[in-house]
Amino acid sequence: MVTISDIAAALGVTPSTVSRALSGSPRVKEETRLAVEKMAAEMGYERNIVASNLRKGRSDIVGIIVPRIHRNFFSNVIGGAESILEAAGYCVLICQTHERFEAEVKALRTLKNNQVAGVLMSHAIGSDNGDHILEVLGDRIPLVQFDRVFSDLPGAKVVSNNFEGAYAATKHLVEQGYRRIGTLAGYMNSEAYAARLEGYRQALRDSGLPVDESLVHYDTIVRETGLEAGLKAIDAGCDALYSAGDFSALGAIEAARERGLRIPEDFGIVGTANEAFTALMTPSMSSLALNPFEMGRQAAQAFLAGEEGTVVVPMELKVRESSCRNKLQNLSI
């Protein structure tokens, strides 16, 4: 393993000069730099990043913490972030929390001990607030939150326009002639889900429809709970649902089938997240698309820029068969 000292010895200079030459310091003569670079290449030198990190007190690693890596949304965020960070010379360390608070704390600690240059994260459902994040990271390690965000924490945030998105989805259902529209609402300790619920409510109000709180089904995220809540909603007379997730919407579709309702004629549904399967189902499912790749890019850029603000990445309503009672024109894939 060849070190800067080897190069220095070979050229008759000191390691410090070699170090400065290789990192492009203006304190070294152009001529010397070229000689160093040539010799480094010749000897097959590669900088020992670990030593460098120790000395500098930080690394070129950016930590990303997500609930579950194999969820489409998160793996796309990671992909987006990685595309930016990799170009900027960073590499990405990934941790999963499996939605558990303890795992989140452990992940934060791991990243801190590895002296990461920054942390991009979306907190676990099991975390009710961000105190632990602040406590572990301190004020030395920059934090960027995305999607699931504690807005009282410092640092940049990247979110979707959940309110406007849910508003548009609900309005769309109203326009399609549905009149008793319920919602599958997710977890209220997540501001994203809370905003979607508010958008849903506001759309109903603006449409002159009553907001019936008995049609709001909380904590429904997966297929099973979606099926359960879907049955309840249908039995309560719902003719449509805006679901804050795609998997719960899938459950609701099963519920409609179970009750013998036709989609979209008797029952309309719009999901959220635009999972790959929504476009491939029959009937295809309308869904409020997030833009995870772009969110990842924005999060990475916020980290690089060191800015504190909140970036809003717009959602896009993908109108498909499951919510088109009137006309099937204007469908997007």
Place this chain on the structure above:
Amino acid sequence: MVTISDIAAALGVTPSTVSRALSGSPRVKEETRLAVEKMAAEMGYERNIVASNLRKGRSDIVGIIVPRIHRNFFSNVIGGAESILEAAGYCVLICQTHERFEAEVKALRTLKNNQVAGVLMSHAIGSDNGDHILEVLGDRIPLVQFDRVFSDLPGAKVVSNNFEGAYAATKHLVEQGYRRIGTLAGYMNSEAYAARLEGYRQALRDSGLPVDESLVHYDTIVRETGLEAGLKAIDAGCDALYSAGDFSALGAIEAARERGLRIPEDFGIVGTANEAFTALMTPSMSSLALNPFEMGRQAAQAFLAGEEGTVVVPMELKVRESSCRNKLQNLSI
């Protein structure tokens, strides 16, 4: 930031004793260890992993290189590997190659410079052989390959029983009464795809059917190429396809629709990978399931054990509507 020297000073011992105490060396008295541990906890000490890594010459990071993180298969492999590695005290550094040779070399170099404890990888389609892997990693960094494997490289390998799986899938099509069965065959520089093609051929031979090489469509992996090849296959008189991928199978289904063929009555299809959408489509798509999570677990375990052998993770044929011409009994989800 509190260091072992701080603890040593507080207790009147030397840093070396503290280090040994904290790492559980038998050379330190039980009593001393307890005192050190107590003081460490009191002072809020956390080991500086970077310094530790520098001194030890290796880190507790395991690198994972995959073509694309947001592919279901790979994100599940990562999930499986992470579940084992995390429990063993490692964390994972993830790199994507986007199927490009240059990106793969860069990723390997990054991991090497970070002195990772090991590398788990599935090579890019753009890599024709494993010379660069060996060259960058040397013989100091253990390598575990999964799914896409260069069998001439040293180190452990985790693969699916691609031959047997494709054999079973093709046999199944024969049993359903299809007689002119083609295949969408993927890239032949990948041993996995090559084995699937061989399994397909052998199944035809064992069934007394001719192996018609004009029904083998190479390099078809994505939807677009699947559609294209599907049209060709249908026009050449195929009544079924075994596809080495699910997305290309999806394209083939579109091709069948385009030609006005009913599925499965006129045209049968079995994909590979058991992507989430296959079970949710109408008609649902039969698929040869890989077991990515288990493959990730096995790869991680092979790394931890330091063994050299090849682990075979069995595939499972998920029989669904798209290939069941005879009877729709016995369907699995």
Place this chain on the structure above:
DNA sequence: AAAGTTTGTACAAACGTTTGTATTATTCTG
């Protein structure tokens, strides 16, 4: 009780880089 063995600590040198300060060589100014 002396010699030998074990046990527990201390000492000090790494690991390879970065960076503040000191020193020497060079150029500029009057």
Place this chain on the structure above:
DNA sequence: CAGAATAATACAAACGTTTGTACAAACTTT
């Protein structure tokens, strides 16, 4: 051309840990 200013390099001390060797103390054993 002397002196000042600048440029380029050398020196040396970190960063926090690990680990081989040396040493001292506490036990055995004869």
